[in-house]
Amino acid sequence: MASATASISSHSIALRDLKAARIGAVRQQVAVVPAGLPATAPKGQRARAVRPLCAAEPARKPVSASAASSPVAPVEEEASAVAAVDYEALAQELVGASPLEIMDRALDMFGSEIAIAFSGAEDVALIEYAKLTGRPFRVFSLDTGRLNPETYELFDKVEKHYGIHIEYMFPEASEVQDLVRSKGLFSFYEDGHQECCRVRKVRPLRRALKGLKAWITGQRKDQSPGTRASIPVVQVDPSFEGLDGGAGSLIKWNPVANVDGKDIWTFLRTMDVPVNTLHAQGYVSIGCEPCTRPVLPGQHEREGRWWWEDATAKECGLHKGNIDKEGQAPKVGVNGNGSAEASAPDIFQSQAIVNLTRPGIENLLRLENRAEPWLTVLYAPWCPYCQAMEASYVELAEKLSGSGIKVAKFRADGEQKPFAQAELQLQSFPTILLFPGRTVKPIKYPSEKRDVQSLLAFVNSLR
Numbered sequence: 001m002a003s004a005t006a007s008i009s010s011h012s013i014a015l016r017d018l019k020a021a022r023i024g025a026v027r028q029q030v031a032v033v034p035a036g037l038p039a040t041a042p043k044g045q046r047a048r049a050v051r052p053l054c055a056a057e058p059a060r061k062p063v064s065a066s067a068a069s070s071p072v073a074p075v076e077e078e079a080s081a082v083a084a085v086d087y088e089a090l091a092q093e094l095v096g097a098s099p100l101e102i103m104d105r106a107l108d109m110f111g112s113e114i115a116i117a118f119s120g121a122e123d124v125a126l127i128e129y130a131k132l133t134g135r136p137f138r139v140f141s142l143d144t145g146r147l148n149p150e151t152y153e154l155f156d157k158v159e160k161h162y163g164i165h166i167e168y169m170f171p172e173a174s175e176v177q178d179l180v181r182s183k184g185l186f187s188f189y190e191d192g193h194q195e196c197c198r199v200r201k202v203r204p205l206r207r208a209l210k211g212l213k214a215w216i217t218g219q220r221k222d223q224s225p226g227t228r229a230s231i232p233v234v235q236v237d238p239s240f241e242g243l244d245g246g247a248g249s250l251i252k253w254n255p256v257a258n259v260d261g262k263d264i265w266t267f268l269r270t271m272d273v274p275v276n277t278l279h280a281q282g283y284v285s286i287g288c289e290p291c292t293r294p295v296l297p298g299q300h301e302r303e304g305r306w307w308w309e310d311a312t313a314k315e316c317g318l319h320k321g322n323i324d325k326e327g328q329a330p331k332v333g334v335n336g337n338g339s340a341e342a343s344a345p346d347i348f349q350s351q352a353i354v355n356l357t358r359p360g361i362e363n364l365l366r367l368e369n370r371a372e373p374w375l376t377v378l379y380a381p382w383c384p385y386c387q388a389m390e391a392s393y394v395e396l397a398e399k400l401s402g403s404g405i406k407v408a409k410f411r412a413d414g415e416q417k418p419f420a421q422a423e424l425q426l427q428s429f430p431t432i433l434l435f436p437g438r439t440v441k442p443i444k445y446p447s448e449k450r451d452v453q454s455l456l457a458f459v460n461s462l463r
Helices: 010-021 043-049 065-069 076-083 087-093 099-113 124-133 149-162 173-183 194-209 261-271 277-281 358-366 384-400 414-423 452-462
Strands: 114-117 139-142 167-169 214-216 234-236 251-253 374-379 406-411 431-435
Touching: 087 234, 099 114, 099 124, 099 214, 099 251, 114 124, 124 149, 124 261, 139 194, 149 277, 167 194, 173 194, 358 374, 358 414, 374 384, 384 406, 384 452, 406 414, 431 452
Parallel strands: 114 139, 114 214, 139 167, 214 251, 374 406
Antiparallel strands: 234 251, 374 431
């Protein structure tokens, strides 16, 4: 991989730093390169920070266990210093730092033994931040064999734009063959995505990380309602092992953990970097082609992934440390029992919306001849997907007020969830049901479109 400093001039570095300084929307204030982080460090200082990656190396080896013997071992003092770092304290120290500062610290600490995980989506921002530090950096990606053509095209553009070689990791052919021969090409629609992701993504990632001491991800707190709301900017990886083996041998950096998605896009547009053309087609979170689709009006960005599964299960296993030992997400509005925390304020607050209790909705289920139809949303107040449709649902309720159709809500998380799953067709939040006037069984809204006009069309077609 060509070094970062070899692919741009000091003049272009200065221009990029000036652009980064103008991004006022970024919450961490990607302002200017912090004091002590010059665009080009003195040669002696740079040499102590990282070893050359490409100019001084005859060939780039893939990020794998076999690469463990390739790099020159760091000096003993540096190794002991890194091992002694209190990463919880460091995470607290960097809470208010910009992504650029965090990226610089990561590359400075680990040199050639750290790499950026690139998925072919908006995490291209990580590569831009790495470039702006002026330090050498490495990038690897997992090619599952089922990515969109547009993602492969982006890989090529990124390599040419930055003058780098992405280090691709692939699944074991025999494992893919066994899975497909025994369960078919689309088994994940029937029994969950975990098995396929384990073969195509998790195991290749594990091999990649065994050749590293740290890795850099594009995780953000606002990406997933059930799994990412508590991620720190740096942590000891709770799931994977690094070069030295054993628990605690791998460090995980999340430089954009505290950045909102809209601010990431402000940065990408300002810096004029290549992006996946799928974003222009409504895709936000991008993974494998069969498990990714555009996000529709009123939806949270993560609803484009594994849409047939529950909101709190939307991890492929690469970041399984975000799930606790009981299989639940860390606190993000739901505690370990699945009961909603008192800190999560209620939603769908409107005089036009009836708040149904458990006896109330049970009564609706039993009635054979209802005086009027009822449109009801099954929700959890902590779920961003429910929060995203709140405005459209409230507007719909106000439009239907006095029309002979009741609009209601039923909180279906916590202890009510088993009942809702068994009796109310709940699979994920939100679920929308119409209880018609003359049939017993409620009709489930089949579409992912949650804008007012789509919901109104559903109601009018069945009233």
